[in-house]
Every structure is written in C-alpha cells, then in structure tokens.
Amino acid sequence: MSIEARLPPPQYALRLKRALGGQAGWSGFALQILFVATLAWIGYEIVANARANLEAQRITSGFGFLNNTAGFDVSQSLIPYSGSSTYTRVFLVGLLNTLLVSVIGIFFATIIGFIVALGRLSPNGLLSRVAGAYVEIIRNLPVLFQILFWYLAVLAALPGPRQSISVFSTFYLNNRGLVIPWPIAEPGLLPFVIALAVAIIAALALRTYARRELFLKGHAVRIWPYVIGVLIGLPLISALVFGKPVQFDVPVLKGFNFAGGARVIPEFVALTAALSMYTAAFIAEVVRAGILSVHKGQMEAGVSLGLSRGRVLRLIVIPQALRVILPPLTNQYLNLTKNSSLAVAIGYPELVSVFMGTTLSQTGQAIEIIAITMGVYLLLSLITSAIMSFYGWRLGKRLGA
Amino acid sequence: MKRVSLAFTFALATALASPGAHADTLKTVKDRGMLSCGVSQGLPGFSNPDDKGNWTGLDVDICRAVAAAIFNDPTKIKFVPLSAKDRFTALQSGEIDMLSRNTTWTLSRDTSLGANFTGVTYYDGQGFLVKKSLKVNSALELNSASVCVQTGTTTEQNLADYFKGNNMKYEVIAFAGADETFKAYESGRCDVVTSDVSQLYAERLKLATPADHVVLPEVISKEPLGPMVRHGDDQWFDIVKWVLFAMVDAEEMGITQKNLDEMAKSDKPDMKRAFGTDGNLGEQLGLTKDWLYRIVKAVGNYGEAFDRNVGAGSKLQIARGLNQLWNKGGIQYAPPIR
Numbered sequence: 001m002s003i004e005a006r007l008p009p010p011q012y013a014l015r016l017k018r019a020l021g022g023q024a025g026w027s028g029f030a031l032q033i034l035f036v037a038t039l040a041w042i043g044y045e046i047v048a049n050a051r052a053n054l055e056a057q058r059i060t061s062g063f064g065f066l067n068n069t070a071g072f073d074v075s076q077s078l079i080p081y082s083g084s085s086t087y088t089r090v091f092l093v094g095l096l097n098t099l100l101v102s103v104i105g106i107f108f109a110t111i112i113g114f115i116v117a118l119g120r121l122s123p124n125g126l127l128s129r130v131a132g133a134y135v136e137i138i139r140n141l142p143v144l145f146q147i148l149f150w151y152l153a154v155l156a157a158l159p160g161p162r163q164s165i166s167v168f169s170t171f172y173l174n175n176r177g178l179v180i181p182w183p184i185a186e187p188g189l190l191p192f193v194i195a196l197a198v199a200i201i202a203a204l205a206l207r208t209y210a211r212r213e214l215f216l217k218g219h220a221v222r223i224w225p226y227v228i229g230v231l232i233g234l235p236l237i238s239a240l241v242f243g244k245p246v247q248f249d250v251p252v253l254k255g256f257n258f259a260g261g262a263r264v265i266p267e268f269v270a271l272t273a274a275l276s277m278y279t280a281a282f283i284a285e286v287v288r289a290g291i292l293s294v295h296k297g298q299m300e301a302g303v304s305l306g307l308s309r310g311r312v313l314r315l316i317v318i319p320q321a322l323r324v325i326l327p328p329l330t331n332q333y334l335n336l337t338k339n340s341s342l343a344v345a346i347g348y349p350e351l352v353s354v355f356m357g358t359t360l361s362q363t364g365q366a367i368e369i370i371a372i373t374m375g376v377y378l379l380l381s382l383i384t385s386a387i388m389s390f391y392g393w394r395l396g397k398r399l400g401a
Numbered sequence: 402m403k404r405v406s407l408a409f410t411f412a413l414a415t416a417l418a419s420p421g422a423h424a425d426t427l428k429t430v431k432d433r434g435m436l437s438c439g440v441s442q443g444l445p446g447f448s449n450p451d452d453k454g455n456w457t458g459l460d461v462d463i464c465r466a467v468a469a470a471i472f473n474d475p476t477k478i479k480f481v482p483l484s485a486k487d488r489f490t491a492l493q494s495g496e497i498d499m500l501s502r503n504t505t506w507t508l509s510r511d512t513s514l515g516a517n518f519t520g521v522t523y524y525d526g527q528g529f530l531v532k533k534s535l536k537v538n539s540a541l542e543l544n545s546a547s548v549c550v551q552t553g554t555t556t557e558q559n560l561a562d563y564f565k566g567n568n569m570k571y572e573v574i575a576f577a578g579a580d581e582t583f584k585a586y587e588s589g590r591c592d593v594v595t596s597d598v599s600q601l602y603a604e605r606l607k608l609a610t611p612a613d614h615v616v617l618p619e620v621i622s623k624e625p626l627g628p629m630v631r632h633g634d635d636q637w638f639d640i641v642k643w644v645l646f647a648m649v650d651a652e653e654m655g656i657t658q659k660n661l662d663e664m665a666k667s668d669k670p671d672m673k674r675a676f677g678t679d680g681n682l683g684e685q686l687g688l689t690k691d692w693l694y695r696i697v698k699a700v701g702n703y704g705e706a707f708d709r710n711v712g713a714g715s716k717l718q719i720a721r722g723l724n725q726l727w728n729k730g731g732i733q734y735a736p737p738i739r
Contacts, residue, residue: 057632071562156588347581362509363509
C-alpha cells in the first residue's frame with residue numbers, strides 16, 4: 001500500500017485573478033475595466049461632440065492646414081525657413097527655438113545654481129551673504145518681470161546699429177543683438193574634422209593608458225604634453241596640407257543693419273538670461289538642501305583623510321547629495337522649459353508665439369493647435385523626466401545603493 | 402496668460418457644450434439686459450477707455466448703436482477688451498455677442514472662423530511708421546530694416562509679401578500686443594513699425610514725441626475693417642449689419658443728431674419709412690419701429706461718428722478719403738432702407 005502524494009489542486013483561476021485584479025481579486029479587475037471604459041467613453045464623447053459643434057458652426061477642422069503655406073517670416077530659425085514654407089515648418093521652427101532656449105537655459109541655470117549653492121554654504125561670510133541675497137531677490141520677483149527687465153531695461157539701453165560697440169571691427173554689439181563672424185565651409189573642412197576626431201580619440205586613449213598605469217602599477221605618467229601636442233598638431237597639419245577648413249564671413253554695416261556674419265538676437269539673450277538666473281535661484285536652494293542632507297561625518301571623514309575641501313565636496317559629498325537633488329532638480333528643468341513660453345511678451349519666436357500665436361490666428365484652428373502644443377510640452381516634460389530618471393538610476397547603481 | 406486660457410476655454414467649451422448653442426442672440430442679449438461687445442485693448446479713435454473707464458471710438462460707437470437699437474440705451478454694454486490673437490476665440494466661444502475691433506475682412510476669416518463680417522466700418526490699408534531721423538521717404542528704401550509687428554493680424558503676411566515682391570530683405574520681430582510692439586519700436590529695437598495706417602496715426606499720438614515720427618506714403622494692402630458675428634444666427638447678423646447701414650444711410654439722407662427730431666416729422670416717404678412712421682421695417686429686423694431714431698440719437702450718423710472719433714473733430718485728424726460717402730468721392734455705400 002502506498003500513499004499517493006496528492007498534488008495540490010491547480011489554482012489557475014486564482015492565479016489569473018491575481019494577475020488581472022491584483023490583491024482585490026475579481027471585483028478589482030471589474031472596477032479597472034469599468035474605469036478604463038468610462039475614460040474611453042468620455043474621450044470619445046469629447047472628440048465627437050467637438051466635431052459636431054465645429055461642423056454646426058462651420059468652423060474648419062482637421063490637420064490639413066499643416067500643409068498650407070504660412071506666408072509670414074520669423075526672426076530666428078535654426079532650420080532653413082522662408083515665408084513660402086508650410087505651417088509644419090513653422091511648428092518645427094518654433095519647437096527648435098523653444099528647445100534652444102530650454103537647453104541653454106538649463107545649462108546656465110545648473111552652473112549658476114551650483115555656484116550660488118556652494119557660495120551660500122561657504123565659510124566665507126561675505127560670499128555666503130551675497131549668495132543668500134541673490135537667492136532671495138531673484139526667486140521672489142515674477143519671472144515675466146525679469147524677462148521684461150532684461151529686454152526693456154538692459155538690452156534696449158545698448159546703442160543703435162550705427163553706433164555699435166565694436167570689438168576689433170569683427171564683433172559688434174548693439175540693440176539689435178550681438179553680431180559675430182560666421183564660419184563658412186571650405187574644401188579643407190572634411191579632413192580637418194577627421195583629424196580633430198582622430199586627435200580626440202588618441203587623447204582619450206592616452207588617458208585610459210595613464211589611468212591603468214596609475215591604478216595597476218602605481219606610477220603616474222605625465223601625458224598632458226602629448227595630449228596637447230596631438231590635439232593641436234593633427235588639425236594643424238591637416239590645415240597646412242588641405243588648405244584652411246573655414247573662412248569667416250565678417251559682418252559689415254549695410255543700410256539699417258549688419259549684413260553677413262551671424263547674429264544673436266536680443267530677445268533670445270533676454271529670455272535665456274532671465275530664465276537661467278530665475279531658475280538658478282531655485283536650483284541653488286535644491287543643491288544646498290541636498291548637500292546639507294549628507295551627514296557631516298562624511299565631510300569630517302574626508303578632511304581627516306587629508307583631502308582638500310573642494311575634493312571632499314566633489315568626490316564624497318556631491319555624489320551622495322545628487323540622489324536627493326535630482327528629483328527636485330528635474331522639476332526646475334521642467335519649469336524652465338514651460339516658462340520659456342513667456343517669450344511672447346518680448347517677441348522671441350518660440351512655439352507658443354509662432355504656432356499658438358500667429359498660426360492660430362491665421363488659420364483659426366484653435367482646437368487642433370492647442371492640442372498639438374499641449375502634446376509637445378507634455379512630451380518635452382516626459383523626455384526630460386526620463387533622462388533625469390535614467391541618470392538617477394545610473395547614479396544609484398554606481399553608488400551601490 | 403489670459404490669451405492662452407481663453408483659447409483653452411474655447412477648446413473645452415466646444416468639446417463639452419451641446420451642439421446648437423447660442424442660436425438666438427437677440428433674445429440672449431435682451432434677457433441679459435446688456436450687449437457684450439469685443440473691442441481692442443486701447444486704440445485711440447477706434448476703441449479706447451478713458452481714465453474713468455468710459456469707452457469711446459468708432460468701433461465703440463458701432464456697439465453703442467446696436468445697444469441703442471435694442472435697449473434705447475447706448476450704455477447697456479459690457480466692453481470686453483481683446484488682443485488681436487484672442488478676438489476670434491472670444492466670439493466663437495460666445496463670450497461676446499459681436500466683435501467690433503478693427504478687424505480686417507478677408508476670405509479665410511469669413512469662411513473658416515465660424516463667423517461673418519457684417520460690413521465695413523472703415524476702409525484701411527497697411528502702412529509704415531518710421532523715425533524722421535532715418536530720412537526715409539518711401540517704403541521701398543527699407544531694404545535690410547528691422548520691422549516690428551503685432552502677431553495675430555493680417556499684417557505679418559502682407560509684410561512678407563511686400564518685401565518679397567520688391568526683393569528686399571528684412572528682419573521681423575513679432576509681439577503679442579500693440580503696446581509691446583510700439584514700445585520695442587520706440588526703444589530702437591526696430592527701424593520701422595507696420596500696421597494699419599489708422600492704427601499708426603493713433604499709436605503715434607501715444608509716443609513720447611509724435612512729431613519725430615512719420616507715416617510713409619505707401620499703403621501696401623487693402624484692409625476693410627468691420628464688425629463680426631457668429632455663424633448660425635441670421636437675425637442677429639441682419640441686425641448688426643443694418644445698424645451700420647442705418648448710420649451710413651442717415652448721413653446720406655442728411656439726418657444728424659441735431660436735426661433728428663425735425664427730420665422725424667418729415668413727410669417725405671423715405672424719411673417716414675426710415676423713422677418707422679410708415680411701415681414696420683424695424684420690426685422686420687426684430688427691433689422696434691423707431692430703431693433708426695434711437696441709433697442716430699445715441700451716436701449720430703456715420704459721418705458724425707467718423708469726425709468725432711478719427712476725423713476732423715478728433716486728435717487723429719484722419720481725412721475721410723475712401724470712407725467718404727459714395728456720392729461724395731468715397732466708397733461708403735449702404736443699401737436703401739425700404
């Protein structure tokens with residue numbers, strides 16, 4: 001007589017239930033289905049109703065307008081654009097201008113923010129007070145006010161084009177912006193770029209070699225003369241052999257404005273300056289909080305190892321602080337991107353100005369354009385968040401947390 | 402961010418409202434006891450508030466005439482100041498009953514916005530304002546200039562067409578509001594500012610030293626300005642249309658604010674029809690028999706409104722030009738009241 005080992009009854013139903021409904025079981029699953037269905041129904045009603053309303057009022061709808069000719073010009077465009085381009089092109093021009101301000105603004109805001117935060121934490125009383133005053137003044141003034149201040153008070157005070165401030169007769173600063181010489185490609189450009197790339201790769205390889213020597217064998221190798229030599233030498237040889245890589249188009253005053261060269265428009269400068277300084281004040285506080293959140297024993301331990309204050313900050317404190325800093329820092333980056341839409345006040349041609357402004361009033365298709373614009377800002381924010389999350393994840397892995 | 406929220410409200414309203422809303426505008430206005438009229442944010446001569454908040458101007462007078470025809474009281478109006486960008490959205494969403502805000506009549510605006518133009522209150526054209534010190538005498542000398550312009554207008558396209566057509570280069574800086582545009586011009590950010598000529602004259606008055614600036618002779622476009630109403634209410638469309646016609650016809654018939662009571666007693670058949678002592682033309686519009694009397698009493702005839710707001714009797718001193726009556730060399734012409 002043998003005792004048969006009885007298998008437990010298969011619990012497929014239960015497993016399925018768990019998989020679909022989580023802890024709550026079937027009722028939870030049903031509720032989720034119901035919720036999704038309701039959302040879908042509301043969404044459908046909104047779209048169908050809007051369509052019926054538009055038709056009833058005979059307002060044009062649909063996305064066909066994107067292929068129509070825009071017929072207006074913009075003052076700054078990163079891609080070729082003219083009045084005969086389409087509204088799709090206008091959208092891209094606006095989007096790129098928004099991205100340009102956002103990326104450059106984020107870059108400067110981060111740098112200024114870190115500097116101010118370190119200044120505020122500095123044992124030097126004067127420095128910390130100045131940094132403190134910066135934070136309190138800048139973050140308590142409305143950002144629109146600051147944009148207008150930079151535009152109407154600072155930059156408008158510059159002289160007109162004919163009385164430009166000139167540097168070596170190549171750079172000109174006036175109330176129309178900063179005019180600079182602009183490189184134009186010559187036949188020697190391609191070999192030059194290749195030589196430069198090779199030089200950079202060689203320099204990186206040297207660095208890896210030097211590190212390995214240091215970590216494995218324990219002796220420091222002096223590589224910097226070779227690095228400088230290869231970085232300057234290779235492109236120089238290329239330029240001598242294949243001719244100069246670029247020629248500079250120097251601006252000349254012609255009529256009302258400068259012709260030739262490239263120009264940084266004051267709207268861009270005012271917007272970037274205002275947004276980076278404003279956001280920097282918040283970032284400074286975020287960074288300060290992050291640094292203070294690291295136990296002071298870490299600092300003391302670093303100092304007792306004989307490291308300098310700067311090294312302790314860079315190698316010990318800031319990497320740990322970053323874990324606290326990153327999430328609120330992401331918020332500030334998102335704020336800066338969204339605040340860039342205030343540019344309409346000073347005529348910088350970003351997305352809201354050229355697309356939700358001029359395009360909307362020329363085509364009158366409010367619903368489509370607002371939907372697109374909302375989608376773009378949402379997407380930009382999600383991408384920024386994703387990049388920051390990825391960085392945070394890598395940081396966490398490196399710290400072994 | 403009012404303009405964004407307004408457009409957003411419209412998008413929401415269109416998505417949520419039941420189809421066929423705002424059908425009977427006249428009844429809505431009467432029930433509310435007030436006409437809601439969209440005007441500019443301050444343009445001397447056309448729609449401009451004084452320091453006590455009283456609105457005056459030619460566009461404002463059209464609103465007042467409509468209110469007078471309905472309520473026999475030109476003050477029963479709520480003025481809604483709108484930027485160039487917001488104006489159509491405000492009309493579409495039903496925030497205002499009519500738009501009287503120096504708006505150019507174009508084909509695309511007439512067909513794609515769900516609204517109709519009711520007539521032309523002012524025949525305008527686009528021009529250029531420059532500093533006298535630049536010594537520019539013609540718009541054709543503006544090659545390579547920086548031009549300030551207000552977004553949300555027909556101006557940007559005309560500007561692009563004109564410079565392209567004449568093979569000239571330019572830089573455009575587009576601002577959301579008229580104030581920002583002219584401030585940037587005054588600060589030297591641009592050499593020229595372009596807009597409808599009437600607006601240039603009006604805004605020039607606001608500059609620090611108006612005499613240092615000059616409007617160039619070129620008029621580069623046709624800008625017939627007129628009021629707008631929403632699609633879907635023909636009676637309301639008729640009312641706003643005929644209020645303007647009544648003002649023009651009154652001028653043609655010699656009816657003025659001064660001689661109004663005297664003319665009302667006239668035995669001439671056309672006078673009797675106009676004043677409603679014979680027939681019921683006003684009632685056919687959904688108004689009262691004495692509609693024309695009410696209008697002229699409130700704002701005067703077209704010529705009087707023109708002179709008082711933008712013409713000889715105003716600071717702007719704009720000549721009648723195209724806006725003179727058809728039988729006096731202009732093109733203002735209204736169908737007969739019969």
